[in-house]
Amino acid sequence: MAAAASPFCVAGTRVVVLRAAGECVGCRRPLSSPPGATVWSGRMLYPAGMTAPISLNAGGSLYDRIGPEALAALVTRFYTLVASDPLLAPIFPQDLSVTAEKQLAFLTGFLGGPPLYHERFGHPRLRARHLPFPITPARARAWLACMQAALRDTPQIGTDDARELYAALSRVAVHMVNTDGVASAP
Numbered sequence: 473m474a475a476a477a478s479p480f481c482v483a484g485t486r487v488v489v490l491r492a493a494g495e496c497v498g499c500r501r502p503l504s505s506p507p508g509a510t511v512w513s514g515r516m517l518y519p520a521g522m523t524a525p526i527s528l529n530a531g532g533s534l535y536d537r538i539g540p541e542a543l544a545a546l547v548t549r550f551y552t553l554v555a556s557d558p559l560l561a562p563i564f565p566q567d568l569s570v571t572a573e574k575q576l577a578f579l580t581g582f583l584g585g586p587p588l589y590h591e592r593f594g595h596p597r598l599r600a601r602h603l604p605f606p607i608t609p610a611r612a613r614a615w616l617a618c619m620q621a622a623l624r625d626t627p628q629i630g631t632d633d634a635r636e637l638y639a640a641l642s643r644v645a646v647h648m649v650n651t652d653g654v655a656s657a658p
């Protein structure tokens with residue numbers, strides 16, 4: 473499934489959606505091939521150390537299997553839980569509608585659907601975008617717990633797909649941790 477050497481965006485983004493061979497959808501610049509980059513599907517491209525949820529199984533991508541309505545329902549439930557989580561609520565805006573919209577756009581592309589986030593906001597640069605917020609291991613666990621509960625409450629998403637999605641998000645969540653919480657509570 474993985475190609476050893478594959479094109480990688482010259483802008484150095486962590487996640488790149490290929491528009492067409494040889495071009496990055498975010499910056500439209502030509503693609504190069506640094507060692508370690510890994511293609512997990514024709515659409516999503518991840519450098520070494522970041523794994524994608526995309527499987528090329530019959531049945532298509534996770535996005536194809538889950539579908540836009542169930543994904544939107546999941547994101548809505550997830551942010552309802554985030555809003556009432558004592559660790560997470562303080563670092564999120566009170567009005568979570570724009571955050572939810574961005575997350576839905578991101579997940580749509582991340583799971584193999586249209587690259588909506590990239591088209592509207594450019595490269596996700598997820599770790600960089602999270603740096604202004606103190607994300608401790610405890611907050612990452614709280615984020616994942618909200619996602620797990622939201623998946624459980626979204627019966628349109630089957631058990632296998634939910635498990636695959638959760639596993640993929642767990643791997644990304646680890647990269648968002650940017651403080652051990654010693655200097656900044658909690």
Ligand code: HEM
Nearest residue numbers: 563564571574575578601605607611612615641644645648
């Ligand atoms: C590990 C725990 C995580 C915490 C505590 C966290 C927290 C946050 C916070 C505080 C924001 C800013 C909200 C705003 O100002 O609107 C944000 C934005 C966002 N997060 Fe996370 N996040 C986590 C993990 C993740 C993961 C795993 C993903 C993707 C799979 C993700 C995707 C996003 C996206 C797409 C945005 C919007 C970025 C933008 O402003 O364009 N986050 N997150």
